[in-house]
Amino acid sequence: MHKIGFLGCGNMARAIIGGILAKGIVAPGEIIASARTQATIDAAHERFGIDVTLDNAEACKASVVFLAVKPQMYESVIAEAAPHFSSETVLVSIAPGKTLAWLSDASGLAKVVRLMPNTPAAVGEGMTSVVIGKGCSAEDADLVLEIVDSFGKSERIPEHLMDAASAAAGCSPAYVYMMIEAMADAAVLEGMPRAQAYRFAAQAVVGAGKMVLESGQHPGALKDAVCSPGGTTIEGVRTLEACGFRSSVTEALIATVDKARSL
Ligand SMILES: NC(=O)c1ccc[n+]([C@@H]2O[C@H](COP(=O)([O-])OP(=O)(O)OC[C@H]3O[C@@H](n4cnc5c(N)ncnc54)[C@H](OP(=O)(O)O)[C@@H]3O)[C@@H](O)[C@H]2O)c1
Structure with missing residues (x-):
């Protein structure tokens, strides 16, 4: 059998x-x-x-x-x-x-x-x-x-957290792939070969995930540590905030929870 x-x-x-x-x-x-x-x-x-x-x-x-x-x-x-x-x-x-x-x-x-x-x-x-x-x-x-x-x-x-877990881990790889694609597009725009751009973007995501899991630090503290005063990264953070990056991600996950509850 x-x-x-x-x-x-x-x-x-x-x-x-x-x-x-x-x-x-x-x-x-x-x-x-x-x-x-x-x-x-x-x-x-x-x-x-x-x-x-x-x-x-x-x-x-x-x-x-x-x-x-x-x-x-x-x-x-x-x-x-x-x-x-x-x-x-x-x-x-x-x-x-x-x-x-x-x-x-x-x-x-x-x-x-x-x-x-x-x-x-x-x-x-x-x-x-x-x-x-x-x-x-x-x-x-x-x-x-x-x-x-x-x-x-x-x-x-507990079973009542299943929809939240589905959104946070079941569906979220799709959103991370979209982010990797967008990161690579920017690097390609600046002249980097596409295959290399995907490697850079994907490894940055792997590494950032490991930092959250292994350092025990708050994601916000890890973000702050990358942002030098007056530097390049904080300019990107400002732009992401202006474009509603975090609220877009949160809304996307809430939409998946709503959909799961309707199935
Ligand atoms: N994809 C994800 O990231 C993900 C993550 C977490 C959970 N899930 C869940 O995993 C489940 C499967 O999703 P999926 O993405 O793997 O879907 P999928 O790629 O569309 O695969 C569905 C499979 O079901 C088969 N199938 C359809 N009707 C059938 C029937 N009557 N009897 C036996 N097999 C039948 C299809 O066969 P054919 O290939 O021959 O058409 C296909 O192999 C879903 O419930 C989804 O919510 C998916």
């Missing part, structure tokens, strides 16, 4: 599978993924060496089943899958907005888990929020956490 199943094999499933296999948590043959189209499952098999199927029922037989389809597909895919779960199946949602109570009702399963991973999982730098349902045993929780920790960092949080 497969240990881990994926219903859906898109961006997020591939990121998770890549992370799991990179850390060797399970062998490729212990993972099975389903999707809607032959092209998707062929590509997943070729890339990861995992078992693949067009039949969701096959993937439902795994011990831990990730629901890796779009939130709008959850209802129909769970309805199709439910007859094929065993009472011991651990069902893992990675979608925003679907509560533990909803998942349990829809699937008939006691063992349900909510995760909000992000695509940096593909390079082992994921940040995943975890809510483990009361029906899960300590062993189930250990297995889920072992899987999640294989592709980055994770933290267990």
Whole structure:
């Protein structure tokens, strides 16, 4: 029997599978993924060496089943899958907005888990929020956490913080990519080759993130430390403030929370 199943094999499933296999948590043959189209499952098999199927029922037989389809597909895919779960199946949602109570009702399963991973999982730098349902045993929780920790960092949080965590880590990579793109555009405008500009901008973001995590300093203090009096950086800070940079980011995250609550 497969240990881990994926219903859906898109961006997020591939990121998770890549992370799991990179850390060797399970062998490729212990993972099975389903999707809607032959092209998707062929590509997943070729890339990861995992078992693949067009039949969701096959993937439902795994011990831990990730629901890796779009939130709008959850209802129909769970309805199709439910007859094929065993009472011991651990069902893992990675979608925003679907509560533990909803998942349990829809699937008939006691063992349900909510995760909000992000695509940096593909390079082992994921940040995943975890809510483990009361029906899960300590062993189930250990297995889920072992899987999640294989592709980055994770933290267990109360369920009411899931939408906030989704905004802060699940969606935010998209906004960071936009910022990297914009930073690189400016460097290109000044004559830097584009590939080099992406390396400079991306490494600056990696380094700044590590400074926040490892220095223990407030982000504002770290920002102040980069801004010499009368210097170049403070000119950029002034311009960002004039353009509403921080409020734009905050509003964007609040919009994602609102959307998650509407799903
Ligand atoms: N992308 C992110 O950064 C991110 C972050 C956190 C959470 N999530 C969550 O992760 C979930 C998946 O998102 P995604 O970005 O990976 O989506 P995606 O790239 O569009 O992948 C969706 C997958 O679902 C498959 N699918 C569609 N209908 C199906 C069905 N009836 N049965 C089985 N498989 C079916 C698709 O198959 P085909 O390829 O054959 O069409 C595709 O492989 C969503 O709930 C999303 O909210 C995503």
